[in-house]
Amino acid sequence: MKLSIALCVLTYMMYLLLLYIYNLLMRITMKMKCYRNGHASMERLFPSGLYLVRCYKGTELHDKIRCDTYRAALDYYRAFCAIAKAA
Numbered sequence: 001m002k003l004s005i006a007l008c009v010l011t012y013m014m015y016l017l018l019l020y021i022y023n024l025l026m027r028i029t030m031k032m033k034c035y036r037n038g039h040a041s042m043e044r045l046f047p048s049g050l051y052l053v054r055c056y057k058g059t060e061l062h063d064k065i066r067c068d069t070y071r072a073a074l075d076y077y078r079a080f081c082a083i084a085k086a087a
Contacts, residue, residue, distance in 0.1 A: 031077065038084035042077040055080035057087040
């Protein structure tokens with residue numbers, strides 16, 4: 001009984017370690033700002049390396065765009081934050 005519990009705990013710990021390593025390798029990054037009537041998010045897509053920027057008004061998707069560079073994605077993210085804040 002104790003051996004099976006220890007084995008389950010060990011398996012779970014291995015799973016968490018592999019998940020952590022996977023996230024480090026993929027370098028998944030995400031930013032999100034939430035406002036009263038909307039939110040904006042920016043995330044990096046793997047394996048393409050593109051950035052996906054989305055703007056929501058309430059629960060509806062208002063606009064989304066994919067960018068090649070981080071700088072362009074950050075500019076859209078700032079603009080989408082202003083739109084979400086004004087919604």
